[in-house]
Amino acid sequence: MNAKTSEEKKVGARIRGMIESFGLPRLIIAGFLLLLFIAAPFVGANFFTQLTNTLNRFGWNAILVLAMVPMIHSGCGLNFGLPLGIISGLLGATLSIELGFTGALSFFMAILLSTPFALVLGCGYGWLLNRIKGGEMMIATYVGFSSVSFMCMMWLLLPYHSPNMVWGLSGKGLRTTISLEGYYDQVLSGFLQIKIGDFSIPTGSLLFFALLAFAMWAFLHTKTGTAMTAAGSNPVFAKAAGVNVDKMRLLSVVMSTWLAAVGILVYEQGFGFVQLYMAPFYMALPAVSAILIGGASVNKATITNVIIGTFLYQGIVTMTPTVMNSMIHTDMSEVIRIIVSNGMILYALTRKTEGSKS
Amino acid sequence: MKNETNLFKKLLRLIGDNPVPIMFVLICLVCIPVSGFSPSYLLNEIITRVGRNSFLILCLLIPIMAGMGLNFGMTLGAMAGEIALIFVADWQIYGIPGVVLAMILSIPFSVLLGTLCGKILNRAKGKEMITSYMISFFVNGLYQLVVLYMMGAIIPIKHSSVKLPRGYGIRNTVSLKNMRQCLDNLLSVNLFGAKIPVLTFILVAILCLFIVWFRKTKLGQDMRAVGQDMQVAKDAGINVERTRVISIVMSTVLAGFGMIIYLQNMGNLSTYSSHSQIGMFCIAALLVGGASVDRASIGNVFLGVFLFHMMFIVAPSTGAKITGDSMIGEYFRVFVSYAVITVALIMYETKKRKKKSSAGKELAAQQAAEEAEHE
Numbered sequence: 001m002n003a004k005t006s007e008e009k010k011v012g013a014r015i016r017g018m019i020e021s022f023g024l025p026r027l028i029i030a031g032f033l034l035l036l037f038i039a040a041p042f043v044g045a046n047f048f049t050q051l052t053n054t055l056n057r058f059g060w061n062a063i064l065v066l067a068m069v070p071m072i073h074s075g076c077g078l079n080f081g082l083p084l085g086i087i088s089g090l091l092g093a094t095l096s097i098e099l100g101f102t103g104a105l106s107f108f109m110a111i112l113l114s115t116p117f118a119l120v121l122g123c124g125y126g127w128l129l130n131r132i133k134g135g136e137m138m139i140a141t142y143v144g145f146s147s148v149s150f151m152c153m154m155w156l157l158l159p160y161h162s163p164n165m166v167w168g169l170s171g172k173g174l175r176t177t178i179s180l181e182g183y184y185d186q187v188l189s190g191f192l193q194i195k196i197g198d199f200s201i202p203t204g205s206l207l208f209f210a211l212l213a214f215a216m217w218a219f220l221h222t223k224t225g226t227a228m229t230a231a232g233s234n235p236v237f238a239k240a241a242g243v244n245v246d247k248m249r250l251l252s253v254v255m256s257t258w259l260a261a262v263g264i265l266v267y268e269q270g271f272g273f274v275q276l277y278m279a280p281f282y283m284a285l286p287a288v289s290a291i292l293i294g295g296a297s298v299n300k301a302t303i304t305n306v307i308i309g310t311f312l313y314q315g316i317v318t319m320t321p322t323v324m325n326s327m328i329h330t331d332m333s334e335v336i337r338i339i340v341s342n343g344m345i346l347y348a349l350t351r352k353t354e355g356s357k358s
Numbered sequence: 359m360k361n362e363t364n365l366f367k368k369l370l371r372l373i374g375d376n377p378v379p380i381m382f383v384l385i386c387l388v389c390i391p392v393s394g395f396s397p398s399y400l401l402n403e404i405i406t407r408v409g410r411n412s413f414l415i416l417c418l419l420i421p422i423m424a425g426m427g428l429n430f431g432m433t434l435g436a437m438a439g440e441i442a443l444i445f446v447a448d449w450q451i452y453g454i455p456g457v458v459l460a461m462i463l464s465i466p467f468s469v470l471l472g473t474l475c476g477k478i479l480n481r482a483k484g485k486e487m488i489t490s491y492m493i494s495f496f497v498n499g500l501y502q503l504v505v506l507y508m509m510g511a512i513i514p515i516k517h518s519s520v521k522l523p524r525g526y527g528i529r530n531t532v533s534l535k536n537m538r539q540c541l542d543n544l545l546s547v548n549l550f551g552a553k554i555p556v557l558t559f560i561l562v563a564i565l566c567l568f569i570v571w572f573r574k575t576k577l578g579q580d581m582r583a584v585g586q587d588m589q590v591a592k593d594a595g596i597n598v599e600r601t602r603v604i605s606i607v608m609s610t611v612l613a614g615f616g617m618i619i620y621l622q623n624m625g626n627l628s629t630y631s632s633h634s635q636i637g638m639f640c641i642a643a644l645l646v647g648g649a650s651v652d653r654a655s656i657g658n659v660f661l662g663v664f665l666f667h668m669m670f671i672v673a674p675s676t677g678a679k680i681t682g683d684s685m686i687g688e689y690f691r692v693f694v695s696y697a698v699i700t701v702a703l704i705m706y707e708t709k710k711r712k713k714k715s716s717a718g719k720e721l722a723a724q725q726a727a728e729e730a731e732h733e
Contacts (some may be wrong), residue, residue: 071462080488132707137488139707142700150691153686173683285495334506338499349489350481 017317025181025347029293029312029340036319043326050197050319057314058190059205060270065285065294065310066213067259072291073220074252075232076129077101078345081140082284083148084125085260088117090151093265094174097183098162107184110265118171121147126253129195130246141284148281155276176276184265185272200358205266212259213303228252232299292348316340379648382665384670385694386672392679393672400671402552407667408660409542409558410556410623414616415640415659416565417609421486421653423573424605425585428641431475435613436633437501438467443627444528445619446551448520452536454544457622464614470496472610476603493635505629524701528629558561558619565612566656581605581704585652593720602619642666642695651706669694 039045064082071079092114101109125143129136134326156173165178179185191204219225230238233250239245264283268274292300294309319331373380377414390400414432421429435628442464446456486524489723509515510526542555572578581590584601592598621627644654646669647662670691677687 114466127703131709131711132704134484135703135707135710137485137490139700139703140489142696142703144694146696146700149689149696152689153693156683156686156689157681216659243399332503335499335502335506341495342492342496342499346478346489349492350478351487 007356011102023295023347025344026293026295026312029316029344032314033312033319036316036323038184038335039136039323039327043323045322046198046328051148051324052198053199053318054315056189056202057208058268058310059202059209060267061263061286061290061314062209062210062306063259063266064263064283065290065306066209066216066303067256068287068291068296069216069220069301069303069306070228070252070298072254073225073232074228074253074305075138075235075299076249077137078138078288078292078348079253079256079260080137080258080284080288081125081144082260082287083144083280084121085118085257086280086283087147087151088114088257089261089264089268090274090276090280091113091117092261093268094160094165094178094276097165097178097274098160100162102182104184104187107187107265107269110184111262114260114265115259118261119254122254122257123250125257126250128247129253135350138246140252144284145281148278166259174276176275176277176279178276180272180274181270184269186295189270202270205270208218208266212262213306217303224248226295234303284311285345286341289344293341294343296348297351298348313341363396367475371606376648378646378647378702379665380663382669389669389672389676393675393719395675398408399550400668401550404664404668404673405552405554407671408621409555409562411640411667412562412659413558413565413619413642413665414613415644415663416562416656417612417616418640418644419569419570419654419656419659420581420609420612422649422652423561423578423585424581425588425597425601426602426605427487427492427651427653428644429490429606430487430637430641431472431493432609432613432640433455433494433637434471434497435464435532435610436617436636437497438471439464439621440615440627440629440633441467441501441505441612442536442614444509444515444520444532444629446537446597447534447627448515448517449515452538453540456537456540457618460618461615464618465611467587468611468614469607470609473603475610479606480599480602484614485708500635501633505645515595532627532629533624534621534627536627537622539623541604541619541622545604555681555693557621561619569656576603577604602615605651638695638699639666645698645702650702650709651725666695695697723728 009080037047037050037234039051064086067085068079071077089110092110092112095105096110099113101107128143129140132139149246158174160172160174164182165174167173167175188208189202192207193202194203195274220229223336227238227243228248230241231243231245234247238248264280290309290313291305292309293312294305294307296302296305296309309351317333317337321331322338324332368673377716378733414436417432417435418429421427422428439460442460444465446460451459462537473491475497478493479486479489504513506525506527510521510527515521515526515528518529522529539555541557542553543559545556547554547556573582580591580596580601581604582597583596588598591601617633619634620636624632643662643666644658645662647658649658649662673691673694674684674687677690678684680686
């Protein structure tokens with residue numbers, strides 16, 4: 001009898017430990033999503049269509065979330081400056097269209113053309129972040145905002161001519177949204193797509209994400225990758241061990257910026273449109289909260305966090321409108337999304353054990 | 359000769375110490391003639407804008423005093439003010455009584471939200487700015503939940519001019535026509551063709567006096583001590599956490615008042631967007647006036663609100679004149695607002711690091727000297 005209770009206590013403690021390590025908010029969000037999936041058939045939403053949508057959106061967004069990983073590893077915190085990388089991607093996308101590439105080629109050219117921008121901007125951004133250690137997140141936010149608002153002027157002034165992109169009347173200045181039909185619309189999502197009734201798997205974009213995620217995983221296990229993690233977890237120790245901390249941080253920022261550039265291109269091929277001007281403004285927040293929902297903290301993140309987080313976040317984004325709509329006949333999804341995603345970021349920022357190093 | 363070089367040096371130092379305000383003076387000097395506005399128009403506009411924005415910007419000073427940086431959470435106060443105004447508009451209370459009632463009504467909401475914000479910020483010491491920034495987003499979600507779904511459904515809202523046609527939720531714009539500029543018009547004076555809203559300025563002056571007085575009180579001194587060094591303040595017997603919460607609550611309550619003054623001047627309330635940009639513009643204006651993250655004075659507020667809004671008035675038409683596209687100027691002023699905040703944050707962080715490293719060097723030198731003494 002006694003032995004049994006102690007055994008029970010042990011199990012209880014283990015469960016409590018599991019909950020603690022998994023995090024209560026994460027559990028609530030996962031439970032909420034599960035509830036949505038269960039409720040979906042009862043309110044008349046097709047389960048498989050919902051799952052397909054979730055998978056699709058996972059494919060669009062996963063790389064933007066993956067872009068968070070290197071900077072968290074090197075101790076630069078959450079990359080609120082993601083819009084900077086997104087802008088490199090947009091420059092690549094518009095240049096690729098301007099130069100007249102079409103079809104799948106335009107996608108690869110867009111990645112290729114955005115790379116130099118991402119490298120240069122990433123270097124500058126990384127250099128800046130090295131000078132302001134400790135205040136990265138706030139400044140990153142505002143670097144993102146400034147660059148987006150600066151590019152708003154540039155989209156109007158840069159000499160683009162392609163009739164598919166500029167305003168029809170004046171013949172200059174890029175449109176706010178540019179259709180990708182004939183360019184790289186669905187180039188990954190449509191590749192090797194598997195269809196079973198209502199259910200389809202966007203194999204191409206999932207494979208592309210898997211490729212990059214594997215590359216990231218492999219990189220983190222190389223010598224440089226380990227040095228980067230060391231620089232993040234204990235800069236003083238890393239410096240003593242002969243790691244050039246500043247260089248590691250710079251490298252991580254450049255990687256993050258480039259991944260953001262590729263990420264936005266992948267997002268666009270799924271979405272079907274290039275969005276310019278103020279569109280990239282708040283794009284960092286969904287990516288940040290997704291990786292946090294996946295179990296990452298301000299200074300610890302893995303590829304698993306990315307996958308779980310993106311799936312949960314996008315699941316909620318796709319499921320709430322349909323399920324909520326049919327349940328209470330109002331669309332509360334936007335409000336729920338705002339509360340969940342920003343609440344998650346707040347939770348991560350205020351945890352005392354982690355993230356309180358500066 | 360020597361005097362001249364001294365003066366030159368002084369001038370150089372002045373520029374070096376205040377790069378942001380001087381840059382703005384230059385922008386304004388270039389833009390004003392190009393924009394082609396008449397002086398009386400400019401005067402009128404700037405007086406209106408100084409009147410409606412000063413109160414909001416002044417509320418940022420208190421958290422800076424307590425060492426909590428720029429309070430991006432002032433948006434919370436703005437939301438509290440808006441909720442109060444929605445109720446007052448629904449109850450059809452007009453004019454000055456309406457404004458006063460809204461101010462009183464906003465206090466409980468502000469105190470509640472301010473306490474929440476302060477408590478959260480106490481859990482994120484050293485990261486106050488990014489945290490308060492995220493709080494403003496989070497509470498914006500709660501605000502939408504309350505205003506868009508609960509008002510009219512759970513919280514009684516009667517008047518159909520406020521309510522959405524579907525029966526619950528508040529319209530996108532709530533007209534405040536009945537209290538439009540009632541504060542500004544009372545006691546207003548016409549001077550050189552410009553209307554001067556004397557009562558609004560008196561309110562701003564009272565707040566300035568309050569801040570000056572408050573700095574000298576026990577609580578004000580405590581706040582400054584907390585802002586200087588939390589550990590030392592704690593050792594001196596100051597309840598650090600409580601002081602910090604109070605500073606945020608005060609700032610939030612004042613921001614609520616400020617928002618009501620702002621909106622009575624505008625004459626209508628954009629329910630879901632009025633507050634979203636207000637924090638950013640107020641902070642940018644304060645920084646343009648030469649304030650930094652850890653130091654801001656009343657002078658900074660007025661210089662900043664003048665320069666920033668001068669730029670705001672002239673930038674669109676200047677941009678249109680130069681490039682032939684009116685949107686350029688619009689984007690330019692948004693860009694400048696963000697760029698100013700970015701530059702100010704970078705300057706603050708680099709200065710902080712320099713200070714830290716020089717303090718470290720001093721400590722090392724001290725230790726070396728002590729060791730030498732031992733030997």
